[in-house]
C-alpha cells in the first residue's frame with residue numbers, strides 16, 4: 729500500500745470560497761513532458777548558436793532553467809525569456825515560417841509538436857493526491873478551477889480524468905481569446921476567481937512555478953501554496969510569495 733503523506737495544510741469552507749490550481753506539475757504529471765520538449769528544442773537552438781558564434785555549447789537545464797524562465801509562462805514568452813537569458817534575441821516571425829527558422833513563432837510551433845508527440849507516447853496521469861483533494865473540495869462546497877498558461881490545458885485535464893472534478897478550466901487558449909496577459913501577470917487568476925464568485929483574499933492558489941506564485945501574489949490572493957515537486961524549489965517559491973510550501977497535494981486536507 730502507498731504510504732500516506734502527513735497532512736501539512738487544512739483548508740476550510742469558513743475561510744475559502746475557491747481553490748485555483750495550476751495544471752502541469754500541480755494537478756497532472758505533465759511538467760516533465762513540457763520540460764523534456766523544451767530541452768530538445770533549446771538544445772538544438774543552442775547548438776546552432778554555438779556553431780555559428782564559436783561560443784561554447786551550454787545546454788538547457790531541464791530543472792533550473794525550466795523553472796526560472798519557462799515554467800508557468802505562455803509558450804512564446806517561454807521562448808523569449810530563456811533565450812534572452814542566454815543573450816539571444818530572435819525575430820518574432822509568423823505562423824508560415826518554415827520549421828527550421830530561428831524565429832519565436834517557428835520555435836513555439838516546434839515545441840508544440842515535440843510536446844504532443846511526448847503526450848501521445850507517455851500519456852497523462854493525475855498528480856499524487858489531486859483527485860482526492862478535488863473531490864474533498866467539492867464535498868465541502870469550495871469551488872475549484874484550473875488556471876493554466878498552456879494552450880493544451882483543457883485536453884490535458886480531460887486526459888487525466890480530472891475534468892469533472894473542477895468547476896472551471898481557464899487555459900492559455902481562453903486567455904488568448906480574452907486578451908488576458910499570462911503569468912506572472914495576475915489577470916488569469918483574477919478572472920477565474922471572479923467567475924467562481926470568490927474574492928481573491930478568500931481563495932487559495934496552488935502553484936509549482938515561481939512565475940505563477942508571483943502572479944498570485946500580485947493578485948492579492950489570501951493563501952498561496954507552492955508545490956515543490958522535486959524538493960529543490962522551496963526557497964525560490966517562498967521568495968516569489970508562497971505562504972506555505974508542500975511536496976504534493978496529498979499533504980492537503982479539507983475540514984469537514
Ligand SMILES: O=P(O)(O)OC[C@H]1O[C@@H](O)[C@H](O)[C@@H](O)[C@@H]1O
Pocket residue numbers: 751752762763798799800801802803806840843876877878879880881900937
Ligand atoms: O505550450 P503550451 O502547452 O501552451 O504551454 C505553455 C506553458 O504552460 C505551462 O503550464 C507549462 O508549465 C509550461 O511548460 C508551458 O510552456
